[in-house]
Amino acid sequence: MSNEKRLFFSAELTAAWPQNFPSGRILEEENRHMTLVFLGSTSPSTLLEKTIPLPSFDIGPASYSTKWIFLPSEKEARAVAAETASLGPLLDYQQALAQWIKTEGCPSHDARPFFPHITLARGPLDVESWKQIPCEIPFYIRSIALMESLGHSRYQHLWRHCLLPPFAEIEHTADIAFLIRGSNFYDLFLHAQIALSFKFPALIAYFSKEKNFPSLDTVIAALNEVIARADLDIGIPFKAVSYHDEMAYHLNHLEWKMIVDV
Amino acid sequence: MSKLKPIAPATYEMTQEGSMKVPGLIIATPKLLQAMDIEEPLNQVRNVACLPGIVGYSIAMPDMHWGYGFPIGGVAGMDAKTGVISPGGVGYDINCGVRLALAPIKFKDLQSSVREMLIHRIFSLVPSGVGKGHKQKPLTEKDFQNLLLKGAKWSVEKGYGFARDLDHIESSGMIEGADLSAVSSLAKDRGKDQLGTIGSGNHFVEIGAIEKIFLPKTAEAWGIEEGQTYVLIHSGSRGFGHQICQDTLDEFIKLGFAEGLPDRQLVAAPIQSAHGQKIFQRDGCCCKLCIQQPAADPPSRPASF
Numbered sequence: 001m002s003n004e005k006r007l008f009f010s011a012e013l014t015a016a017w018p019q020n021f022p023s024g025r026i027l028e029e030e031n032r033h034m035t036l037v038f039l040g041s042t043s044p045s046t047l048l049e050k051t052i053p054l055p056s057f058d059i060g061p062a063s064y065s066t067k068w069i070f071l072p073s074e075k076e077a078r079a080v081a082a083e084t085a086s087l088g089p090l091l092d093y094q095q096a097l098a099q100w101i102k103t104e105g106c107p108s109h110d111a112r113p114f115f116p117h118i119t120l121a122r123g124p125l126d127v128e129s130w131k132q133i134p135c136e137i138p139f140y141i142r143s144i145a146l147m148e149s150l151g152h153s154r155y156q157h158l159w160r161h162c163l164l165p166p167f168a169e170i171e172h173t174a175d176i177a178f179l180i181r182g183s184n185f186y187d188l189f190l191h192a193q194i195a196l197s198f199k200f201p202a203l204i205a206y207f208s209k210e211k212n213f214p215s216l217d218t219v220i221a222a223l224n225e226v227i228a229r230a231d232l233d234i235g236i237p238f239k240a241v242s243y244h245d246e247m248a249y250h251l252n253h254l255e256w257k258m259i260v261d262v
Numbered sequence: 263m264s265k266l267k268p269i270a271p272a273t274y275e276m277t278q279e280g281s282m283k284v285p286g287l288i289i290a291t292p293k294l295l296q297a298m299d300i301e302e303p304l305n306q307v308r309n310v311a312c313l314p315g316i317v318g319y320s321i322a323m324p325d326m327h328w329g330y331g332f333p334i335g336g337v338a339g340m341d342a343k344t345g346v347i348s349p350g351g352v353g354y355d356i357n358c359g360v361r362l363a364l365a366p367i368k369f370k371d372l373q374s375s376v377r378e379m380l381i382h383r384i385f386s387l388v389p390s391g392v393g394k395g396h397k398q399k400p401l402t403e404k405d406f407q408n409l410l411l412k413g414a415k416w417s418v419e420k421g422y423g424f425a426r427d428l429d430h431i432e433s434s435g436m437i438e439g440a441d442l443s444a445v446s447s448l449a450k451d452r453g454k455d456q457l458g459t460i461g462s463g464n465h466f467v468e469i470g471a472i473e474k475i476f477l478p479k480t481a482e483a484w485g486i487e488e489g490q491t492y493v494l495i496h497s498g499s500r501g502f503g504h505q506i507c508q509d510t511l512d513e514f515i516k517l518g519f520a521e522g523l524p525d526r527q528l529v530a531a532p533i534q535s536a537h538g539q540k541i542f543q544r545d546g547c548c549c550k551l552c553i554q555q556p557a558a559d560p561p562s563r564p565a566s567f
Contacts, residue, residue, distance in 0.1 A: 171299070173327035174334050217515050217526070224508050231501055232452050237392045237462060239504040240354050242330050243511055243526040259330065261354050261504070262463055 004041040006149040007158070009097055011036055011090065013118065014060075014165070015139035016198040022129035024080060024121030027153045034084070034118050036094045036144070037101055038110035044148065044158050052159060053100050055093040055144060058252050059181050060163035062140035062194040063087050064204050068130050069117060077125045081117040082137055090116075090141065122153060136204040138197040140166050164253070166191035172259060176238075180256045185213035192223055192241070192258055200237055206230040216245055216256065237262050266295075266304075272324075276304065281524070282311035287319035294324055303333035309524040310338050314532075315345025329353065331528035346530035347538045349510035349545075356507060356545050358465075358498030365491040369471030372491060377469070384467055392462045395455030406450060409457075410440045410547055422458065440546030446509050453502025461500045468494040506544045513537075 010033040017029060039047075065082030072078065094114050102111070118139075146159035166187070168179045178195045182188040189210070197203045206229050213219050223241045230236045239261040248255040266274040266288060274295075276286025286307040290298070303326045310332050311320035317339050326335035331351035340346060372380070389395055401409070409416045414435020417423045428434045442450075460467060472490045475481045499506070511529060514520065514537065520529040531537035 173299070174329060177328075221512050221515075224512070228448060228452065228501075228505060228508070231504075232448070235392050235395075239501070240508050243350065243515060243520070243529065244330065245526045261330070 003045065004043050007039040007042045007044060007047070008147055008149065009036040009039070009101075010034060010145050010147050010155075011141040012143045012145050012157075012160075013139045014142045015118075015137050016201055017137065018133065021121055022133060023126040024123060024130075025153070026121045027119060031153055031155055032118055032120060033145075033147070033155070034116055034141070036090075036114070037098050039101060039106050040110065042106050044146070047104075047106070047146065048159060050104060052146065052161075053093075053096055054161055055089070055163070057089045057093070057183070058164050059166050059183065059187070059191075060141040060143075061088050061090045062138070062166045062191050064136055064138045064194065064197065064201075064207075065118065066135065068135045070125070070127055070130075071119075074127055077127050078123040079119055080121050080125055080127075080130050081119045082135060084116045084118065084139075087116055093144075119153075134201065136197075136201050138194050138201055138204060140191075140194065167195035169195075170257070175260055175262050177257060177259045180258050181253050182256075183253050185216060185219050185254075186211050188216070188254060188256055189213055189219045189222060192219070192256075193226065195258070196223075196227075196238060196260065202234060203227075203230050203236060203238075206233070216247065217243070276307060276311075276320075278311065280308075280312075281522075282308060282320075283314070284311050284316050284319055286311055287321045288326070289322065290324050290326070298327065302328035303335075306331065306333040306336065306525070309528060310336055310351070312524055313338065313340070313346055313348070313528060313530060315341040315343075317341050317345070331525050340533065342533060345533050347533045347541050348528055348530035349514065349541055350507050351528050351530065354504045354507040355498035355500075356503040358496075358503075360494065360496045363493045363495065364486060365493060367491050368489045369491045370489060380469065384469075388458065388460055388467060390460035390462075390465075390467070395459050400454040401450075401457055402454075403450070406442055406454075410442050413437065437546050439542050441543035442547060444540055444543040445506060445547050449502050449505035449509060452505045453500060456500040456502060459500065460495075460497050465497045466495075470494065502547075506547065510541060510544060 012033055015032070017032070063085050066085045067083050069081050069083050070077035070079070071081060091114070098111070098114070118137075141163060142165060143163055144161045145157040147155045147157050149155055164181055166181050170177045170179050176199070178192070180188050180192050180195060182191050193203070193207050197207075203226070206226050208222055208226050210222050213222070220241050220243055227236065227238050227240060231239065242259040242261065244257060244259045246257045265277045267277065269275045272289060272291045274288040274290070276288060278285040286304070288295075288304070288307065303322060306329060307320050307322045307326075310316070321337040322333050323335040323337060326333045328334070329336065330353045331348060332338070336352065412419070414423065414428055414431055418425050418428065470492055472486055472488055472492055475486065475488055481487070514529045514531060515526060517537065519531050519537070520526040523529065531541065
């Protein structure tokens with residue numbers, strides 16, 4: 001009897017999932033993921049004997065979804081997924097992983113180009129009702145895993161590499177505060193935006209594309225511009241990010257305590 | 263761990279060390295100190311003690327907890343000549359405050375149906391919550407100018423308050439020195455529809471009864487009686503104040519006023535400098551706007567009571 005199983009590498013996610021979705025068979029939160037490489041029927045023991053390449057990053061990349069996609073097409077939708085915005089270093093890792101699988105000779109692997117998305121529900125689907133709800137879901141990747149498909153949108157992990165969360169909420173008596181991690185000031189800015197959007201996803205529409213941050217001061221000033229614009233337009237629960245600059249320098253990353261006036 | 267020396271009942275001194283210019287003073291019982299998450303606010307007491315021109319002590323009151331540059335519950339006095347003024351040390355909500363207004367009716371005489379109507383009426387007339395404002399009638403530039411020129415009198419003239427209210431407001435609702443030209447257009451945009459609104463966070467309108475009088479003579483002088491209906495209002499300068507504070511912080515950081523300070527949120531300019539005086543002009547605008555909030559809360563009071 002073959003010990004082959006339906007395997008794939010995935011990015012496991014922590015996200016500010018909407019409380020309700022409009023229709024379909026909704027995947028349980030723990031089963032929502034981003035497939036990196038689909039291996040098809042493969043022997044897990046053979047694969048696990050090898051040294052699976054690890055990502056070059058310690059901190060889980062953070063991003064957000066930008067639109068709903070209906071698969072295979074809107075007309076014959078059998079699944080709905082959230083297409084994601086830029087994932088930075090994850091794309092390089094996905095390519096490295098795909099190359100490694102090819103080299104290791106997994107014959108069934110899916111060699112189609114990487115299409116970053118998160119499947120959320122399967123049919124029957126009311127496409128129009130999905131289009132009515134906001135598609136922006138902030139998330140970060142908490143781990144890379146080798147998963148086995150158990151059928152009916154259920155999975156179990158066979159191998160897992162955990163990543164540091166890009167942010168974590170910390171106790172603050174009067175307002176809210178986060179520990180923001182990043183390998184540079186741009187990362188801190190991006191992760192701070194995502195952290196805020198976990199509390200208020202509509203903020204995503206006001207995210208800044210600015211990438212040039214020579215100092216933490218410029219990060220804070222840019223975050224406050226985002227907040228001011230959003231507050232002016234739609235009213236948001238945050239009023240300002242303070243200039244509190246308590247920062248810890250670790251071997252490969254920075255950690256900043258961000259205090260947000262609410 | 264901070265070094266605290268008991269010097270009187272419920273009073274501890276924090277030893278002056280490093281770049282602290284004065285010692286710290288913590289007003290708290292041992293029980294409170296044990297119950298508090300104390301390290302962050304004590305660090306902030308220490309940081310405040312490093313500000314140029316601070317006199318006496320950097321003080322933390324018994325409600326102290328982690329704040330912005332100062333701890334919440336932090337107090338510091340500055341020498342008017344050599345001291346500094348910090349736009350964001352204590353936070354962003356400039357002149358945020360609580361006002362108690364009395365209604366000439368016993369609370370028990372308000373039938374429950376009337377209380378319910380009152381609440382619904384105020385709720386419909388006073389926008390509250392995140393981002394809520396009077397979108398249909400934003401303040402114009404001329405309104406802002408008049409508001410700054412006249413203070414709370416402007417609200418009274420508009421029918422949003424009573425003339426006698428002015429006698430019960432600090433400086434009759436008129437603080438000198440405000441200059442609208444020192445305020446950014448973004449701040450004005452953020453504040454233009456928020457006059458007479460509550461906002462979010464810990465801001466509220468509460469109606470209740472005076473239950474117990476602790477200082478009878480003072481209460482009598484103020485016309486406060488047991489059982490009387492009160493309206494308690496807590497609001498602030500909302501987006502207008504936040505943006506003014508943010509603009510000043512950004513400006514001061516760029517000017518290098520934070521150099522040498524243990525926390526950049528404490529960024530401060532010498533009181534006597536042109537930049538220090540500009541804070542008074544900007545914050546004076548917020549003070550005037552804030553005075554309108556609890557004094558008038560247009561148009562809730564005339565329309566509701």
